[in-house]
Amino acid sequence: MSTHQHHAHAPEAARPAExxxxxxxxxxxxxHEGHEGHDTMASHDGHAGHAAHFGRLFWIMLALAIPxxxxxxxxxxxxxxxxxxxxxxxxxxxxxxxxxxxGRPFLTGALDEARRRKPGxxxxxxxxxxxxFLASWGATLGVLHHExxxxxxxxxxxxxxxxxxxxxxxSLAQTTSALDSLxxxxxxxxxxxxxxxxxxxxxxxxxxxxxxxxRPGGQVPADxxxxxxxxxxxxxxxxxxxxxxxxxxxxxxxxxxxxxxxxIRLEVTAVGDDTALAGIRKLVSDAQNSxxxxxxxxxxxxxxxxxFALAAAVVxxxxxxxxxxxxxxxxxTITVLVxxxxxxxxxxxxxxxxIATERAAKAGVLVKDRLALEAMRTVDAVLFDKTGTxxxxxxxxxxxxxxxxxxxxxLALAAAAEADSEHPLAKAIVRQAAERGIPVPxxxxxxxxxxxxxxxxxxxxxxxxxxxxxxxxEGAEPLPETQRWVASGATILHVLADGAPIGALQVVDEVRxxxxxxxxxxxxxxxxxxxxxxxxxxxxESVASQLGIERxxxxxxxxxxxxxxxxxxREGRKVAMVGDGVNDAPALAQADxxxxxxxxxxxxxxxxxxxxxxxxxxxxxxxxxxxxxAYRKMKQNLWWAAGYxxxxxxxxxxxxxxxxxxxxxxxxxxxxxxxTVVVAVNAQLLRRLDLDPGSLTxxxxx
Numbered sequence: 053m054s055t056h057q058h059h060a061h062a063p064e065a066a067r068p069a070e071x072x073x074x075x076x077x078x079x080x081x082x083x084h085e086g087h088e089g090h091d092t093m094a095s096h097d098g099h100a101g102h103a104a105h106f107g108r109l110f111w112i113m114l115a116l117a118i119p120x121x122x123x124x125x126x127x128x129x130x131x132x133x134x135x136x137x138x139x140x141x142x143x144x145x146x147x148x149x150x151x152x153x154x155g156r157p158f159l160t161g162a163l164d165e166a167r168r169r170k171p172g173x174x175x176x177x178x179x180x181x182x183x184x185f186l187a188s189w190g191a192t193l194g195v196l197h198h199e200x201x202x203x204x205x206x207x208x209x210x211x212x213x214x215x216x217x218x219x220x221x222x223s224l225a226q227t228t229s230a231l232d233s234l235x236x237x238x239x240x241x242x243x244x245x246x247x248x249x250x251x252x253x254x255x256x257x258x259x260x261x262x263x264x265x266x267r268p269g270g271q272v273p274a275d276x277x278x279x280x281x282x283x284x285x286x287x288x289x290x291x292x293x294x295x296x297x298x299x300x301x302x303x304x305x306x307x308x309x310x311x312x313x314x315x316i317r318l319e320v321t322a323v324g325d326d327t328a329l330a331g332i333r334k335l336v337s338d339a340q341n342s343x344x345x346x347x348x349x350x351x352x353x354x355x356x357x358x359x360f361a362l363a364a365a366v367v368x369x370x371x372x373x374x375x376x377x378x379x380x381x382x383x384x385t386i387t388v389l390v391x392x393x394x395x396x397x398x399x400x401x402x403x404x405x406x407i408a409t410e411r412a413a414k415a416g417v418l419v420k421d422r423l424a425l426e427a428m429r430t431v432d433a434v435l436f437d438k439t440g441t442x443x444x445x446x447x448x449x450x451x452x453x454x455x456x457x458x459x460x461x462x463l464a465l466a467a468a469a470e471a472d473s474e475h476p477l478a479k480a481i482v483r484q485a486a487e488r489g490i491p492v493p494x495x496x497x498x499x500x501x502x503x504x505x506x507x508x509x510x511x512x513x514x515x516x517x518x519x520x521x522x523x524x525x526e527g528a529e530p531l532p533e534t535q536r537w538v539a540s541g542a543t544i545l546h547v548l549a550d551g552a553p554i555g556a557l558q559v560v561d562e563v564r565x566x567x568x569x570x571x572x573x574x575x576x577x578x579x580x581x582x583x584x585x586x587x588x589x590x591x592x593e594s595v596a597s598q599l600g601i602e603r604x605x606x607x608x609x610x611x612x613x614x615x616x617x618x619x620x621x622r623e624g625r626k627v628a629m630v631g632d633g634v635n636d637a638p639a640l641a642q643a644d645x646x647x648x649x650x651x652x653x654x655x656x657x658x659x660x661x662x663x664x665x666x667x668x669x670x671x672x673x674x675x676x677x678x679x680x681x682a683y684r685k686m687k688q689n690l691w692w693a694a695g696y697x698x699x700x701x702x703x704x705x706x707x708x709x710x711x712x713x714x715x716x717x718x719x720x721x722x723x724x725x726x727x728t729v730v731v732a733v734n735a736q737l738l739r740r741l742d743l744d745p746g747s748l749t750x751x752x753x754x
Contacts, residue, residue, distance in 0.1 A: 119146055126202070144188070147185070151210070154211070277319050285305060360697075401686055421661035427626070427644050432626050433579065443561040462547050466515070467492045537558045561591075571600055579676070617629055649671075685734060
């Protein structure tokens, strides 16, 4: 089939919505790195394994703790029942097992922190249970006062700590379960076309270049390009957009999406780790394992808390010893060390960011860099690339003019002449006729002339469609009614019948239906919206006026886009750049936050911190909403975790003892665990956040 090259100034073709995987380096979260089986750099599979490990260990230690507590003389005294003397040895034996077995993760973690000279949570826990263990044996053997027997407190502390770690691991495993569900999107079998017909194979056995059949209602087994047929594709599992999208020959489709209404054939273009699903999985995993500013703040806070707790413990021991109460010195010192355990602090940030990135992924927003997610809340200017972002990136017929007023007839003749062409402008004309339900007559003797136009015989007449060179060739004048179209920067195609103009078509890069809602929602949030494009000023202003955008950078060369970002930054703006092409990469990298829309290209994604799996610009509002919500949760958790410790440690030290108020070690352990539960529950509330672009923009524009 011939293609015509005469349609000048055609907008850039829409890019296929494919996701690609990034290559962010993993950085540890800190705070948790040391203890066995609890590395926050662990994969999502590891989180599930660690959760099961800590779950088993917790239940075993709980079973041992019951007799330890029941047979502890101190607990029996508090509860008012008597025990024979030999029971203390049972409590001591089981307590020792608990210390060596249940406390092993904390002890090994403490050694690791000490070797790395990075004191934190593990060292504090290990110090607390070791002091309690040694004091209890001292009391059991009669070396220390019997009131220093802490077997039941030791058992309670280990059980509570294990419970906290189990809760954390379960939360992280649940957070990353969305990644596992991505793999489940693939069908069990694929129908591959062979020389002899078709065969059923596993998607894992497909190779690039294979042709597969997707039946109506079936799932796409691998990324590919449609070679035959068209279908409404349910892409919600990839883009978060519930409305099916029509895909036809030449369009790209993504593994896991569903052909809802008809069958298609496609050529496999990516398999395995190169598929969009694999890319999304890696992007989310990288984001969950990357460090962030807030996380580093939490890590520093944990380190400072260690020295604060150690200093408080030393001061407590000295003060009570000077007061002549050595027994209280030991009790208060141990209580200080228990209360100061920064478990909640270590959990405060990783859990929030993990839930935020998973929640975003379900909404079709892929956070590759946590720093970008955090920075998004400070953005006060969003710079949109026009083509393929605010606009569809493909030509569309915006208006039809007919000399005799018969617009449908002009469009039908133009569509007939263009029927055999594969040029984007030709497809736009044919598509417009189909959308209007206009019957298109048959044509023959199709020909095309580069930079001039196309010609075909339709209903016994020679129909030509083309730009200004076609008019010059035929000695015809432009229709005066088209002059206002020229002012808007649109592409003008005249339709001629036997050499005489009978009408004209206005072809533009169609503005996305969601773009206006996105612009309005951002402006209502106090965010300035700026558009940048390489198109002429008239084209840019036409699009900007439709969207209500007041500031436009037009005629910008690709290499100059980053300079425009810098210009906004010099004005004191925090800039988010939204683009989808190779020529946007420098600007995406220069911006405070780079956002690649419609999955874009490898280069664009490599330069962006946030990737929108779909092509809905309203998702930018979702990213801002998520950033604000996640930051609120981080602040709440940090204040709760750190503030709790700063208040509880002095109470544990006994500053209110002169007025008769002391904080028992057992109560301290319970309160410490409660702070962890509060932090975990508060982070889980982030799952309830509504990130649907439609509802967000409706609320913003209400």
